[in-house]
Amino acid sequence: MNKVVSRREFLKTSGGVALFIGISGLLPQMIACKNNKEVQKLLKKHQLTAWVKLAEDGQITIYNPAAEMGQGSMTSLSAIFAEEMDADWSKVSVEFSPQESEIYGSDKWSPNNKVMLSAGSRVTYGYYSIMRQAGAQARYILMNSIAEHWQVPIKELSTANGEVINRRDNKRIGYGEIIPYLYMPDKLPEFSESEFKDPKNYRFIGLDLPRVDIPAKVKGTAQFAIDIQLPEMLYGVLERGSLHGARPNLNNESEILALSGVLKLVPFDYAIGIIAESLDQALAAKKLLNISWSEAPASGFNSQDCYKKYEKIASEKSAGKVITNEGNINSAIKSAGKTFSVDFKNDYVYHAQMEPLNAVVQVGTDGNSAEVWVGSQQGFDSKLGVPSYLGIPAENVKINLQYLGGGFGRRSMTDFVLEGTGLAREVAPRPVKLIWTREDDVSYGAYRPLTLQRLKASTDAQGKITGFSHCVVGDGGNLVASGIQIDYYDIPNKYAEWREVSEGIRLKHWRSVGHAPNKFAIECMIDEIATYFKKDPADFRRILLAKSPRALATLDKAISMCDWYSTIADNHAKGIAFLERSGTLSTGICEISVDRKTGIISVHRFWSASDAGIVIQPDNVKAQMEGGILMGISSVLKEQLTIVNGRVQQSNFNNYEILQMSDIPDSVETAIIESREPPRGVGESGTPLVACAIANAFLKLTGKHLRHLPFTPERVLNALNS
Known part of the structure; x- marks a missing residue:
């Protein structure tokens, strides 16, 4: 030109x-x-x-x-x-x-x-x-x-x-x-x-x-992937079963293909795909599939029975992958005036994002190009794995990013995008909208891992912590090992390791990843030590954070917000927790009560104070903290995914409970500490505050320990009666 x-x-x-x-x-x-x-x-x-x-x-x-x-x-x-x-x-x-x-x-x-x-x-x-x-x-x-x-x-x-x-x-x-x-x-x-x-x-x-x-x-005009409508679009669903990794053998292919609207059946290593003219036709055909399933690595696995095996793994003399090794933890324990050893546990948790997983994919007639409409958290491959799946150049793939109806880590996976691509390849160039049902996502999702954590701590005779050891047993690497560090606490000898065990269950990052279970264990151990030495948990942390002024500022602010030292109503107590997540420093405090007949814990108020560096939008940061705290309460008090003989027992929100409007606290108050440090992440920093704060409030109120997430009424009653 x-x-x-x-x-x-x-x-x-x-x-x-x-x-x-x-x-x-x-x-x-x-x-x-x-x-x-x-x-x-x-x-x-x-x-x-x-x-x-x-x-x-x-x-x-x-x-x-x-x-x-x-x-x-x-x-x-x-x-x-x-x-x-x-x-x-x-x-x-x-x-x-x-x-x-x-x-x-x-x-x-x-x-x-x-x-x-x-x-x-x-x-x-x-x-x-x-x-x-x-x-x-x-x-x-x-x-x-x-x-x-x-x-x-x-x-x-x-x-x-x-x-x-x-x-x-x-x-x-x-x-x-x-x-x-x-x-x-x-x-x-x-x-x-x-x-x-x-x-x-x-x-x-x-x-x-x-x-x-x-x-x-607000107006309903925002476009999510599930809203996409293209000319001549078909619909796809998959039957994946409930045993992760099992291979299917379809016994009634001709019967399904004879159904109205069904155009094609597509076999996957772990599923049978159906392509139909309408979603209703695809779902109706799915119900009639007669599939024989193979065994899989998860066969025989029971999620509530595995902890005994994990305890043995934690007791083995050989170490796992060392995450932190500062000072000499063995010497600290040998010379301790007092030692503590406690096991903590957490069950699997499902993402429960609002919008069902879905993607619209159109493959070119020659199979050498593709276009995708999807709500994705993206990934290390910005083309979401489609080029390698189809064996075509990356420049021949166009990804049209849409709004996401919830992610929490689940939509950083590309499995549903590649499934849609596999279906669309079979009917190119007609586009296919793949939709996971809620039952699909619960039974064949990818969950926050189950873990056992063994913590050991040493103190001198006055209660000063001299050593802190943390061993986490579970699958997923950083999924279970993140958040295991305690950099901000002034403890001279620190040791942390991860010991791997795999059960064949699909796993994925869940909001705050390993921080929620790891900080739960760490902060509960801090309170147990403070309680043993009859020290106020907030004052105890103030000493531990003395060399970290930014962290200490969040502690002091939260203490001020909730009037920590004041007297509160009978059968009420406050619990405290401090942590770092994604560079944001946060202190959280909750006020709870316990129904000693039903075992139901109620969270009445929650306060948090955070230093997230430079804050771009204060109101949005507060909203992120509030949402993270509420999601934390849901996961701590309600959400439990169990597996028997390798099969997920829950199927939908009728038996995988999440927090209801009637269960939320009377108030959630957040404060932002002014800072000129570079901005850090806040979307996940509120969630891991919750479990430890609730457990510590429970300890203060009852003198009893909660060490297994979630805190179901049955577990609460067992703790009260122990």
């Missing part, structure tokens, strides 16, 4: 400009074209990405690289960009970016790879520096272009609310009006910390902006 007209002439006659930005910010490239297909073609050709698009009327479109599953990423990431760009927020819209990890990825998940993954509470942390740099460079291009056009030094210019201003004569021009004069320098500056906007001038960061995704969700 440069041979026909000059770049400037082309820009003048175009209908809009896209500023294409690379991983570290804007690259010296601009594309202007009325035809969006041509823009996409050039985007692909140059291997660039558009973080922002600027229109002549001043409208700004910012591209969000993260999943939006209610955590507010579409608002927080665009706010960071808009802050440094000095945009007019009333003219900002936000769209999902293309799923191209080399361009849109962050290295905060994997130092050697750019990854698009909305998990681990790392979205804001992962993109904070990227969005700041990109926004600042977009602003620089606009200022530099006008400096060239007005023939003034760029130092005389400033920006405010979507305008470039000449401070000398107050001459102003809107961002959209700059398009005809855009000038791209050969090299863009990399901005240092001191060159970014002064926090005292923030207009978006630290303030409560209306979330951009809420209006459409």
